[in-house]
Amino acid sequence: MIKDQIIKALSKTFGGQDFTLLTPKQDSFGDFAINIKQLQSIDPKINIKSVIDQLKKIDLFSSVEETREFINFWLSNKILLENLNQISKGDNIIKSSAGKGKKIIVEYSSPNIAKPFTIGHLRSTVIGDAIANLLEAVGYKVFRDNHVGDWGTQFGKQICALKKWGDETTIEKSDKPVKLLVDLYVKFHQEAEENPKLDGEAREWFRKLETGDSEARRIWERCVDWSWIEFDKIYKTLGVIFTENKGRGYEESYFEDKMKPVIDEIEQKKLLKENEGAKLVYFDKDEYPPLMILKKDDSTLYSTRDLATDKFRLEKYGPDIVIINEVGTEQSLYFQQLFKVEEMLGWFKKGQRIHIKHGMYRFKDQKMSTRSGNVIWLEDVLGEAEKRAAKISESQGRDVAKQVGIGAIKWNDLKKTSSQDVVFNWDDLLNMKGNSGPYLQYTYARTQSVISKALIKPKIDSCDFKLRKEEQMLIKELVRFQEIIELAATQYAPNVLCNYLYSLAKQFNLFYEKLPILKADEKTLHLRLAITIATGKILKRGLNILGIDAPNTI
Ligand code: ARG
Numbered sequence: 001m002i003k004d005q006i007i008k009a010l011s012k013t014f015g016g017q018d019f020t021l022l023t024p025k026q027d028s029f030g031d032f033a034i035n036i037k038q039l040q041s042i043d044p045k046i047n048i049k050s051v052i053d054q055l056k057k058i059d060l061f062s063s064v065e066e067t068r069e070f071i072n073f074w075l076s077n078k079i080l081l082e083n084l085n086q087i088s089k090g091d092n093i094i095k096s097s098a099g100k101g102k103k104i105i106v107e108y109s110s111p112n113i114a115k116p117f118t119i120g121h122l123r124s125t126v127i128g129d130a131i132a133n134l135l136e137a138v139g140y141k142v143f144r145d146n147h148v149g150d151w152g153t154q155f156g157k158q159i160c161a162l163k164k165w166g167d168e169t170t171i172e173k174s175d176k177p178v179k180l181l182v183d184l185y186v187k188f189h190q191e192a193e194e195n196p197k198l199d200g201e202a203r204e205w206f207r208k209l210e211t212g213d214s215e216a217r218r219i220w221e222r223c224v225d226w227s228w229i230e231f232d233k234i235y236k237t238l239g240v241i242f243t244e245n246k247g248r249g250y251e252e253s254y255f256e257d258k259m260k261p262v263i264d265e266i267e268q269k270k271l272l273k274e275n276e277g278a279k280l281v282y283f284d285k286d287e288y289p290p291l292m293i294l295k296k297d298d299s300t301l302y303s304t305r306d307l308a309t310d311k312f313r314l315e316k317y318g319p320d321i322v323i324i325n326e327v328g329t330e331q332s333l334y335f336q337q338l339f340k341v342e343e344m345l346g347w348f349k350k351g352q353r354i355h356i357k358h359g360m361y362r363f364k365d366q367k368m369s370t371r372s373g374n375v376i377w378l379e380d381v382l383g384e385a386e387k388r389a390a391k392i393s394e395s396q397g398r399d400v401a402k403q404v405g406i407g408a409i410k411w412n413d414l415k416k417t418s419s420q421d422v423v424f425n426w427d428d429l430l431n432m433k434g435n436s437g438p439y440l441q442y443t444y445a446r447t448q449s450v451i452s453k454a455l456i457k458p459k460i461d462s463c464d465f466k467l468r469k470e471e472q473m474l475i476k477e478l479v480r481f482q483e484i485i486e487l488a489a490t491q492y493a494p495n496v497l498c499n500y501l502y503s504l505a506k507q508f509n510l511f512y513e514k515l516p517i518l519k520a521d522e523k524t525l526h527l528r529l530a531i532t533i534a535t536g537k538i539l540k541r542g543l544n545i546l547g548i549d550a551p552n553t554i
Pocket of ligand 1: 107110111112147148149306325327
């Protein structure tokens with residue numbers, strides 16, 4: 001694409017040397033630029049004047065200027081139109097090989113069995129899925145994993161509560177089985193405050209579960225099944241899939257028998273220290289608080305299973321595997337500790353472990369938390385989104401309302417750097433005029449409505465157009481699509497793509513409002529139609545990479 005084209009042409013001028021092509025923030029500094037100091041560091045004897053003379057001869061540029069620090073270039077109409085032509089005609093508008101031959105695990109969602117699928121898990125699902133799509137778009141081999149929390153001492157409490165106060169038939173018949181399980185769990189904690197003996201019973205149930213007692217196992221499996229009814233519904237609504245372990249991901253319990261060898265390895269490498277019966281890893285100069293690997297009753301923890309998970313991944317996918325964990329910012333310290341332990345064990349090289357963190361949702365200034373008791377059920381939020389979207393997408397039916405509602409939620413989650421908190425406000429989410437999912441979908445639908453009325457296939461092969469400002473600005477945005485996709489993918493940052501698409505949509509609407517398309521003279525009609533087709537293609541592909549549908553009408 002355009003950037004590669006320029007790099008290729010330039011490196012001929014510089015005798016094949018490697019240099020960085022910059023993208024200035026303002027149009028007045030060119031479409032692209034090179035740092036003069038960098039050229040001089042490659043070749044101290046370089047004659048900048050003669051370089052510029054040579055660059056002026058390349059027909060990719062309409063002008064080349066030298067400032068004190070940079071050489072700035074502006075793209076010629078010829079190259080802009082050639083690229084526009086390719087995008088409007090071609091099917092494959094991303095031809096990137098940035099990830100060729102590279103393997104990466106993107107682990108996201110990771111809800112817990114018998115617990116609500118929280119808004120935090122929604123963020124992880126949406127952001128993780130978009131990152132996986134981006135990486136796939138630039139050629140990575142992506143493994144989509146889901147680290148479902150289905151193991152740990154809390155299941156002793158869950159089983160104990162279900163045995164004492166629950167009724168399996170009622171849960172079975174309920175359309176909200178997880179809610180009943182959560183109620184039982186809460187009851188356990190209330191009762192245990194009065195009657196501490198219950199904790200002992202719960203421990204005994206967990207011991208039974210670990211040793212394969214059939215009743216403990218049976219109840220636990222039912223909890224898993226009930227939860228998955230809910231998860232499946234949510235993933236279907238969101239259009240999200242996983243590729244590992246038959247589409248469910250490797251859940252925590254999968255690593256039950258894989259922890260022992262890892263604990264042994266940590267012990268052999270002399271990293272495990274005892275403190276009041278528990279076993280922990282301490283860090284050099286107390287960089288982080290110690291990480292507990294075994295409790296004093298010898299039971300394993302979340303961390304033990306994560307270590308076993310990453311060891312398993314190393315063995316299954318090979319030592320070059322890169323692992324992304326999309327998990328909330330509240331687990332930042334934990335992931336630093338985890339990665340440090342793995343570094344001490346010599347399991348990976350720099351850049352192979354990445355914690356992509358997401359901030360919290362705030363509903364009208366209230367912090368969302370499941371512990372505080374004001375649980376927000378995701379199903380309700382998704383249902384409400386569809387209901388509200390139905391009002392704005394008028395008569396297009398339920399499918400479109402769903403696409404708009406879900407698109408609105410996803411866009412809101414993706415448009416900012418993921419580590420930032422997200423304010424949840426229905427009016428902003430569904431605002432057709434603002435930086436929202438529906439605005440993007442609406443702009444796409446606008447392109448399709450123009451195209452369907454045009455009834456011709458545009459031809460712009462001659463390339464001898466004088467471009468209007470609105471046309472030129474828009475084409476300049478269009479030709480950057482691949483560059484943006486690569487940037488967003490390599491930075492694991494869907495918001496980079498959102499920013500681009502939003503600005504593209506604004507630019508298109510400006511073009512649409514200022515210039516006639518279908519009523520233009522024939523030659524101009526071809527140009528403007530090609531621009532409209534290219535915009536539509538990029539908006540659709542971009543939205544799909546973000547996991548958002550682009551209906552033809554809304
Ligand atoms: N189930 C966990 C939770 O809800 C998230 C798991 C994240 N992934 C991991 N490898 N620890 O908090």
